[in-house]
Amino acid sequence: MSVKHSLLALLYEKPRHGYELKTGFDELVESMWPLNAGQVYTTLDRLERDNLVESPGHDLKDRKQYTITKQGKDELWNWLEKPVGRSLLKDEFYFKYLCASFVDYKDKQRMIQVQKQTMMKDVLNLTQLRKQMNQSGNKTMKMLVEGALLHLEADIKWLDMIARD
Amino acid sequence: MIQTIGLKKVFNTGGEKTSVLKGIDFSVQKGEFVAIMGPSGSGKSTLLQLLGGLDVPTEGAIKLDGVELQKKTEKQRTIIRRRKIGFVFQSYQLLPTLSVYENIAFPLHADGRKVDSVAIHELLNAVDLKGYDKRFPYELSGGQQQRVAIARALIHQPDILLADEPTGNLDRERSSDILDLLSAFHQDRGQTIVMVTHDLFAAGYADRIVLFKDGLIETEVQREDDDYAEFLSRFMA
Incomplete structure (x- = not known):
């Protein structure tokens, strides 16, 4: 499962801060896949470093907001387009x-x-x-x-x- | 509620004996939804016929609320069946010259009971066929006909509903509708259901799956809440 791409998908929908991404992810997967806040923030750091997301600043409650960049959208589409190979015998x-x-x-x-x-x-x-x-x-x-x-x-x-x- | 002890059934066809059930010990509790699965010829439909008193075993006992069906005459079994059991078949088996309303009312007529119009309309609502009471079976789709058949099977408030491949003639989407409906009757009204199916997808709706093989029970599995929590964590891993 790609946490990176699920966060890009959530940011494609609308700008969010870290905690909103965590709750958005829980809603997306009906709380079936556990994701802790730490994973969200480390993934966001990497996405920001790779210029796939950027921060326009902080909201009124001083929470850092994130938006998806053009590069981030391209990354999301590329990931969606790419077929998934499966390891059928490795069971x-x-x-x-x-x-x-x-x-x-x-x-x-x-x-x-x-x-x-x-x-x-x-x-x-x-x-x-x-x-x-x-x-x-x-x-x-x-x-x-x-x-x-x-x-x-x-x-x-x-x-x-x-x-x- | 229903229990079989050492149930055996042998059919004589052209002088040849075929043993279809070879000693089945099986029970269903009140409010349970049990699916019986197995390959063709494994004896699952024969078991349903015996549970419903449509036939008698060669050996063994079938107890329905403590009453041993195999000790009753055919006439007595018919009375028990009309009062305590509802049947749903793969081929719907609606009477073609009767309207939807008349088909649903039929079990009450057959048992000499007063037709309860309110109950029929309530059931028509429950099976999502409000306003279809005056239609005839040929005017309905397969899924709709099976809905009428379910209403007919439940109009006399049977203790147990026996369903033989109820989705066997339907595509997956219509099957889901029928199974959702049976599931709703089970969950909301506590209807006891025993369903024979070859379809794993259908069997999943039950609380318990009993697998038949060559006239014997091969294995059975039950859904439990503890398992479900474990399953969810594994499913997400």
Whole structure:
């Protein structure tokens, strides 16, 4: 997750001070990803150093305001345009399965079943989260949850496949 | 509320015996929403038929509020079913010559009970079909027909709702609508639901998922609040 780009996105919407960026981030991700104030300020320092944001000064309560620069907007668009490569095989359970096969682990079926149970629980929990997103009206976060559910569906099918192997 | 003990079902087809359920111990508590999943032929729909008293087991017992269904005659099972159980099917099974209102009222007629017009309209509101009472099934979309079927299944305030692939004929968006609706009846009114589905997306709406495999329960998982907190922290990691 790129804190840098999420702060640029928030500043693209409107100028904000540090604490507003923290609360804006929490709203953006429905408070699901923890971000502490320290991370916000260190990221802001780097963004300012790289001329991606600038400060027009302090507000009436003496809080330093930030705005996005032209360079910052370009950086945001470049990041949005760039496709994301994924490391599909570097999965913890894949690796565990590989090692289990390597040592001829006798409880491999049990290992697969327990993994499946965990993933089924994830399905129940993700659906609960989806309901919350429905209630909060956050359609974008709901779509992320839908995406995670589709991944889980594929993972569970794969577990059934290796269980038959 | 409902419990099966050592439930077995063998079908005789052309002299050949097929064992569909091989000893199922399963129970559902009042107010629970349970999803039964499994591949085709794993016995999940047969279990639903037995729970609803539509068929009797070859061996074992089904207790509905302490009453052993398999010991009852077909006529007695029908009476129990009409009073205590609501059914929703994949293919809706609405009566094509009856209006929406008449379809919903049908279970009350069948049981010789007074038709409660207020309750029908209240249910029509709940399933988001206000003003559709005079329409006929052929005038409705698949999702709307399933909404009528849910209203029909709930008009007699059954103790338990049995749903067999209720979203099987619907695309994902319509499925979500139907599942949101079932979920609302479960959460807001405490409706006990047992739903058979092959769709993981649908099963996620339940409190508990029971996985069937070759006529036996393979595994089951339950959603708990403690797990949810742990899940959220892992999901965000």
